[in-house]
Amino acid sequence: GIQVEQSPPDLILQEGANSTLRCNFSDSVNNLQWFHQNPWGQLINLFYIPSGTKQNGRLSATTVATERYSLLYSSSSQTTDSGVYFCAVSGGYGGATNKLIFGTGTLLAVQP
Amino acid sequence: EPEVTQTPSHQVTQMGQEVILHCVPISNHLYFYWYRQILGQKVEFLVSFYNNEISEKSEIFDDQFSVERPDGSNFTLKIRSTKLEDSAMYFCASSVDRYEQFFGPGTRLTVL
Numbered sequence: 001g002i003q004v005e006q007s008p009p010d011l012i013l014q015e016g017a018n019s020t021l022r023c024n025f026s027d028s029v030n031n032l033q034w035f036h037q038n039p040w041g042q043l044i045n046l047f048y049i050p051s052g053t054k055q056n057g058r059l060s061a062t063t064v065a066t067e068r069y070s071l072l073y074s075s076s077s078q079t080t081d082s083g084v085y086f087c088a089v090s091g092g093y094g095g096a097t098n099k100l101i102f103g104t105g106t107l108l109a110v111q112p
Numbered sequence: 113e114p115e116v117t118q119t120p121s122h123q124v125t126q127m128g129q130e131v132i133l134h135c136v137p138i139s140n141h142l143y144f145y146w147y148r149q150i151l152g153q154k155v156e157f158l159v160s161f162y163n164n165e166i167s168e169k170s171e172i173f174d175d176q177f178s179v180e181r182p183d184g185s186n187f188t189l190k191i192r193s194t195k196l197e198d199s200a201m202y203f204c205a206s207s208v209d210r211y212e213q214f215f216g217p218g219t220r221l222t223v224l
Contacts, residue, residue: 030210030211031210031211031212031213033212033213035215040217041149041201041217041218041220042215042217042218043155043203043215043218045212045214045215048211048212050211086154086155088155097168098143098160098168098207098210098211098213099145099157099160099168099170100145100147100155100157100205100213101157102154102155102156103154104154105154
């Protein structure tokens with residue numbers, strides 16, 4: 001099945017800093033989503049981005065499907081951005097499955 | 113904005129007991145999913161459901177698990193005889209097509 005790797009595993013930022021999180025995947029995908037898991041454990045949809053670039057406020061994401069990676073950019077980080085960021089993909093050979101395969105996440109801590 | 117809802121938010125049960133986790137997917141969605149996340153680990157796919165039948169299930173989803181859509185709005189996950197290792201956060205998700213999935217807030221299951 002598809003392998004999903006995220007980097008870095010942990011990141012500590014000062015408030016106001018920018019960051020880039022990376023997601024590499026091992027096969028072609030028909031779905032790629034970025035999530036933020038907040039301290040209460042809820043998974044918040046950030047982007048649905050199997051290809052191309054999207055922006056939403058201080059966040060933007062880019063997926064280069066041909067090179068099998070996606071990037072999540074955050075600018076002017078705030079303490080409320082802290083939590084775990086997951087990349088999840090579905091697809092693979094034949095594209096017959098739509099189950100999401102999650103990466104191991106990036107634990108982000110934004111300090112005041 | 114429509115949301116996936118899940119009840120209860122927390123469930124504590126004794127080993128060997130049956131539990132039923134409840135989900136109300138977004139009303140016009142056709143695909144339904146259950147995922148779980150053991151504490152500190154990544155999110156894992158359990159099962160997908162479409163057109164009133166299971167479309168895909170993982171190795172985790174053994175005979176102790178079942179899903180049901182008893183009416184037009186609810187989607188349930190039943191664990192017949194809980195084990196200690198079933199303790200996890202269980203997420204329900206839904207999608208209108210085979211792509212972007214929207215997650216509920218989760219049910220934290222603790223098996224004692």
